[in-house]
Amino acid sequence: MEFSRTAIPDVVLCKPTVFYDKRGYFFESFKKEAFENFLGYQVKFCQDNESKSVKGVLRGLHYQLPPFAQSKLVRVIYGKVLDVAVDIRKNSSTFGHYVAVELSDENKHQLFIPKGFAHGYKVLSNEAIFSYKVDNYYHKKSEAGILYNDSDLNINWQVIDDNLCISDKDKNQPVFKEAKVFETIY
Ligand SMILES: Cc1cn([C@H]2C[C@H](O)[C@@H](COP(=O)(O)OP(=O)(O)O[C@H]3O[C@@H](C)C(=O)[C@@H](O)[C@H]3O)O2)c(=O)[nH]c1=O
DSSP: OEEEEOSSTTSEEEEOOOEEETTEEEOOOOOHHHHHHHHTSOOOOOEEEEEEEETTBEEEEEEEOTTSOOOEEEEEEESEEEEEEEEOBTTOTTTTOEEEEEEETTTOOEEEEOTTEEEEEEEOSSEEEEEEEESSOOOGGGEEEOOTTOTTTOOOOSOOOTTOBOOHHHHTOOOGGGSOOBSSOO
């Protein structure tokens, strides 16, 4: 696995080494030791999630508030998405900035998004299966979000289809200026 820091250095891109042969392929999708050696700290993943979406779906921007804040290690096992992480740590020099990367079954890239970021993705393929690890359990009352098309964040989602499919919850998320943010950098 090759790790590299993105424009927001706490968000890390992970590129696995893929071994192809006549049967197909093999790769290590997660190896705690290498991952934590690169990060320089421990991450105790405790829950794995998977979701399937069709073209036009946009999920996000989501996060959980402390003490249930979550770090996420996200990837796509089928299809292609544009994945977005927004820095919502008040004391960060990149507060309000975002990182956007394409994750697909072809590139097999993963994105590590630490606590203090809002996360979302837009499906770019006909279907996509999204899979991710989190290091804190789902806690409904701690869920928070930001409107995906907030004008201050000004996220370039690449394509916003006429048939944009978004949950009622996400249509009604607060704008960035009114969203709950993180007071500390973890
Ligand atoms: C996230 C989550 C949802 N649920 C339930 C709640 C609800 O009934 C159903 C669907 O939930 P949602 O609509 O919030 O699913 P979704 O919009 O896919 O939520 C996810 O979006 C992406 C962008 C993230 O970053 C994730 O952390 C997560 O918030 O699943 C769980 O039981 N456990 C979980 O961990």
